[in-house]
Amino acid sequence: MKTYVVGGAVRDRLLGLPVVDRDHVVVGATPDDMAAAGFTPVGRDFPVYLHPVSHEEYALARTERKSGRGYKGFVVHAAPEVTLEEDLARRDLTINAMAQDETGRIVDPYGGQRDLDARVFRHVSAAFAEDPVRILRVARFAARFADFSVAPETLDLMQRMVEAGEVDALVPERVWQELARGLMETHPSRMFCVLRDCGALARLLPELDRLFGVPQPPEHHPEIDTGVHVMRVVDWSARAGYALPVRFAALTHDLGKGATPPQHWPKHHGHEARSVELLRPLAERLRVPADCRELALAVARDHGNAYRAAELRPATLLELFERVDAFRRPERFEQFLEACECDFRGRPGYEDKPFAAPGFLRAALAVARSVDAGAVAREADRGRVREAVFEARVQALAAWKRSLPAN
Numbered sequence: 584m585k586t587y588v589v590g591g592a593v594r595d596r597l598l599g600l601p602v603v604d605r606d607h608v609v610v611g612a613t614p615d616d617m618a619a620a621g622f623t624p625v626g627r628d629f630p631v632y633l634h635p636v637s638h639e640e641y642a643l644a645r646t647e648r649k650s651g652r653g654y655k656g657f658v659v660h661a662a663p664e665v666t667l668e669e670d671l672a673r674r675d676l677t678i679n680a681m682a683q684d685e686t687g688r689i690v691d692p693y694g695g696q697r698d699l700d701a702r703v704f705r706h707v708s709a710a711f712a713e714d715p716v717r718i719l720r721v722a723r724f725a726a727r728f729a730d731f732s733v734a735p736e737t738l739d740l741m742q743r744m745v746e747a748g749e750v751d752a753l754v755p756e757r758v759w760q761e762l763a764r765g766l767m768e769t770h771p772s773r774m775f776c777v778l779r780d781c782g783a784l785a786r787l788l789p790e791l792d793r794l795f796g797v798p799q800p801p802e803h804h805p806e807i808d809t810g811v812h813v814m815r816v817v818d819w820s821a822r823a824g825y826a827l828p829v830r831f832a833a834l835t836h837d838l839g840k841g842a843t844p845p846q847h848w849p850k851h852h853g854h855e856a857r858s859v860e861l862l863r864p865l866a867e868r869l870r871v872p873a874d875c876r877e878l879a880l881a882v883a884r885d886h887g888n889a890y891r892a893a894e895l896r897p898a899t900l901l902e903l904f905e906r907v908d909a910f911r912r913p914e915r916f917e918q919f920l921e922a923c924e925c926d927f928r929g930r931p932g933y934e935d936k937p938f939a940a941p942g943f944l945r946a947a948l949a950v951a952r953s954v955d956a957g958a959v960a961r962e963a964d965r966g967r968v969r970e971a972v973f974e975a976r977v978q979a980l981a982a983w984k985r986s987l988p989a990n
Contacts, residue, residue: 726768772814816929897980
């Protein structure tokens with residue numbers, strides 16, 4: 584019975600990165616051996632155990648055989664005679680197929696250290712094609728390790744997997760899980776570029792894929808291409824360290840531009856409403872959590888109004904605050920402003936330009952909140968409380984706007 588640290592922990596140590604999670608493989612053991620040593624079984628699909636002291640995961644060495652479509656169609660064989668090399672052979676990438684024994688010696692039968700040095704993602708074997716989740720994992724790794732590239736033969740294999748319909752068998756929850764993790768990496772745009780390069784983006788997120796090649800007015804968007812713009816926006820959200828809902832809103836704010844009739848290019852009048860129409864079924868299809876979905880819809884619908892905030896009539900401003908639920912959920916209003924700023928900054932030359940809209944909207948909201956809604960309600964006729972509060976806030980905003988210095 585021998586144990587090895589495997590996978591990401593070995594990879595990250597060799598890269599000089601902090602090791603967060605340590606997974607272990609046990610060679611030469613049976614479930615009875617693990618129970619006798621005090622390990623607690625936790626695996627459903629294959630034998631995984633928790634260490635009695637460290638609570639780290641230990642899996643029995645195993646092989647896998649494809650038995651159906653998708654990522655759940657596998658027959659797992661775990662037995663004492665399965666070797667470490669056989670276990671590592673079933674892993675996705677060579678950089679994840681290394682092990683370290685108890686003395687610190689690296690076991691690297693498939694060239695993981697070579698590919699680490701070359702900064703290449705390369706599949707270990709043809710077994711890569713048996714699990715479509717691996718396409719998403721490679722894309723996510725690209726978002727994390729920005730100086731790595733996908734080996735041509737691996738990209739070719741991913742393309743053939745997409746053509747064979749393997750990604751169509753992925754369940755929505757797993758797709759969202761991988762996309763969410765990729766969005767939280769340092770360069771999320773690289774995840775979507777890898778998915779696009781292999782054809783998976785068109786199958787998983789066609790609403791996003793069709794943005795590439797759609798032009799925008801160059802006087803407002805020097806990058807011109809809508810897909811390029813969205814990638815810049817989502818990378819800005821990562822650079823700013825924003826939360827997942829903001830990053831998802833940054834990714835999906837301009838979906839409607841992909842539905843603009845080409846004869847109207849490069850203008851996109853009404854794209855906000857079209858973005859909402861496309862975003863709702865996308866969020867439902869991927870089982871997007873409510874906090875991400877609701878913020879993304881608010882940003883898609885009203886990011887244009889945020890830019891024009893200083894030009895809006897007081898009543899229109901107040902309607903914007905109500906749609907974003909700014910009075911009851913000020914924290915989400917802040918996330919709305921963060922996503923709008925990402926959209927503004929995601930253009931060449933706009934990274935350091937002044938952007939007055941967030942400050943203006945925060946000040947306007949403070950004015951509207953300063954109205955004593957309770958006092959107004961007590962004076963209002965029965966049945967007209969909401970209208971009275973709305974009008975009082977409009978009047979307060981109008982007086983405040985009149986007090987502002989002229990531009």
